[in-house]
Amino acid sequence: MDAHVTYKDIGVSLSGHVGVVEIRRPPHNYFDNALINQIGEAFEAFDRDPKCRAVVLCADGKSFCAGADFANRPATGAANESGKHLYKEAIRLFRTKKPIVTAVQGAAIGGGLGLALVGDFRVTCPEGRFSANFNRLGFHPGFGLTCTLPRLVGQQKANLLFYTGRRVTGEEAVAIGLADVLVPLAEVRQAAIALATEIAQSAPLAVMSTRETVRRGLADAIEAATERELVEQEWTRKTADFKEGVKAWAEKRLPDFKSA
Numbered sequence: 001m002d003a004h005v006t007y008k009d010i011g012v013s014l015s016g017h018v019g020v021v022e023i024r025r026p027p028h029n030y031f032d033n034a035l036i037n038q039i040g041e042a043f044e045a046f047d048r049d050p051k052c053r054a055v056v057l058c059a060d061g062k063s064f065c066a067g068a069d070f071a072n073r074p075a076t077g078a079a080n081e082s083g084k085h086l087y088k089e090a091i092r093l094f095r096t097k098k099p100i101v102t103a104v105q106g107a108a109i110g111g112g113l114g115l116a117l118v119g120d121f122r123v124t125c126p127e128g129r130f131s132a133n134f135n136r137l138g139f140h141p142g143f144g145l146t147c148t149l150p151r152l153v154g155q156q157k158a159n160l161l162f163y164t165g166r167r168v169t170g171e172e173a174v175a176i177g178l179a180d181v182l183v184p185l186a187e188v189r190q191a192a193i194a195l196a197t198e199i200a201q202s203a204p205l206a207v208m209s210t211r212e213t214v215r216r217g218l219a220d221a222i223e224a225a226t227e228r229e230l231v232e233q234e235w236t237r238k239t240a241d242f243k244e245g246v247k248a249w250a251e252k253r254l255p256d257f258k259s260a
Helices: 033-048 078-094 111-116 145-153 155-164 170-176 185-200 204-214 218-236 240-250
Strands: 010-015 018-023 054-059 100-104 107-109 121-124 129-131
Touching: 010 033, 018 033, 018 185, 033 054, 033 078, 054 185, 078 111, 078 218, 100 111, 100 185, 107 111, 111 129, 111 145, 121 170, 121 185, 145 155, 145 218
Parallel strands: 018 054, 054 100, 100 121, 107 129
Antiparallel strands: 010 018
């Protein structure tokens, strides 16, 4: 690990053969280009560190990641350019070489769900909440979820989650294959580290070789998906539905969409 590197929004440490990347924007850990860039830098540094064999991505706060903070983000204009940079940073995460375990202790919403699915495995708890809420907000899914979500839960279940924006509990996430391990809230991070440690006990070169085979073409497919997603997000973000969806979400009510 590059010992001299410090980060503004994440904490990075190495315990035995497990690297830990902690998002530090509590309570909801909203993401932006800068945060995804820092996570990418940390993942790539762990790839260069022969002592690291597996990585845990976790978060400080109530939520794992509640997605983008639309209340403080432009809805049009610069949003498309920002999205281009964001998705380029996201693709970096999928191109790293070492297995990743994600610790989801609370909400993984919208793009935050996309970030959770960067991991090879997810550890969660009954309080975990998973939602691809884009359509409920009035725009198109992003962060490669149109590729990653069907891969985990199947196309039909993914369609249901996209179209409804429903929240999936930790128990249901494990039942449908969206998460892999269910533990009490207080044990999520340690369980994620334990799983990463178990992975790290296997031969590291063999693990990385196997991971490359089973994920072959995945990063390229996600890159292609994000190109389509961004085009669709650009125009759907300009609609009255998007404005109403974000407003309704902030006011914790059902949106009153008017478009035909």
